[in-house]
Amino acid sequence: MKRSRRVILTMMGSAAVGAVSMGLVPRDCGPGGLPVLTRDPDGRRREYCRASYGGFGGAPFRFHGHAHAHGHGHGG
């Protein structure tokens, strides 16, 4: 709305192409979802969406602190 505005990126773009130039694709599963391509028994390609592998707290080793009391895989 103000033609004098300047839109500047400090991290994205040329200076940080390596960080974000990963062949970004348009949304197809919604945030947090990942597309998975498979083939049906008849050979037809099928695409479906799955949630990220573990989600929020999905990696049990992510418990911190006095970890021995929790061990691995007792996340809950």
Added chain:
Amino acid sequence: MQRILCPERDDWRVTAEQTGFDFHSIDGERYWDERAYYAFTLDQIERQIETPTGEIDAMCLELVGHAIDDENILRRLKIPESFWPLISESWYRDEASLYGRLDLSFDGRGPAKLLEYNADTPTSIFEAAVFQWTWLEQAIERQIIPARADQFNSIHERLIETWVKLGEGRPLHLAGTTESEEDAGTLAYLEDTARQAGLATTLIDIEDIGLRDDGVFVDLDDRPIELAFKLYPWEWMFQDAFGARLIKAPTRWIEPPWKAILSNKGILPLLWEMFPGHPNLLPAYFEDDPNAARLGTSFVRKPLYSREGANITLVGDGVTLVQQEGPYGAEGFIRQALAALPEFSGQYPVLGSWLVDHTPCGLSIREDANPITGNTSRFLPHAIL
């Protein structure tokens, strides 16, 4: 409102890639499409898009204030009871929102109609805030569009201003599914704006968030996560392994938990109940409400939780016209009056009206050859003429 054909910039792909906008095409198909643009008058933008956007947001906030302590509503929205206190506390603590996007049907003549509110995890903000502005500047320079052209777009500077307010000197973590390339791009852009606001930032995959014995969420360096932006839906947070730990953890989340109410399609019938006949709303009912019969045999059926047009069905005269497949619908459906999208040269545009800190501040347009805007839609720029 017009759809105007125009020449594309010869070097737009290079420009896109230089700014980090690598998802301009997919499988050889355009996502960014500047072979045409949508033109609006200033009056259309100000009176028919900007003002109603602010009004709809205000109605949504009124709805949340009404719903927050009403267990009947929370049950209708299928929000798990164990998270009601988290949602309620975030509301009464006045935890702030960063952004949201209203999807509107608008033909340039009648009032814009709310199709849905992407209140929790809206995407396409980079192309809306940055790349379409770059297009405007270069298209004027190259005499592709008139020199007087302008754009409804102050998203970028509003984001920076709002981060200053939200940060309050705290470090910010930005969490999401970094394996998803578009999520990573959206997080990178928002991180860029937060850094410009002076915040110290850390990017983290949602899976890498840890939990300390004292109930504090931590990052990979065991630093407490005080303030976190999450590009990950609340309804998934609730179901995931750490969901039950949210209520006692001191982390402040952006978007806040009360946005779980507004990201639910059940707000459409609730808004219609609270503001019947409002010119910017479409009649809508929960599917199990006998009043849904008032819509007759033509309606749109939407799951309470749905993204990217998934599991949405268009029914006309009792016949399914278009149906999008998807994984949603277990929690139930709503029905909304059929508001046929306007057609411009065989394309159906949906307007995305952006709010940052509850201020309407920008417009994006996705068009599709299909009347349900889904993941094959293309992003077209707009100009005010």
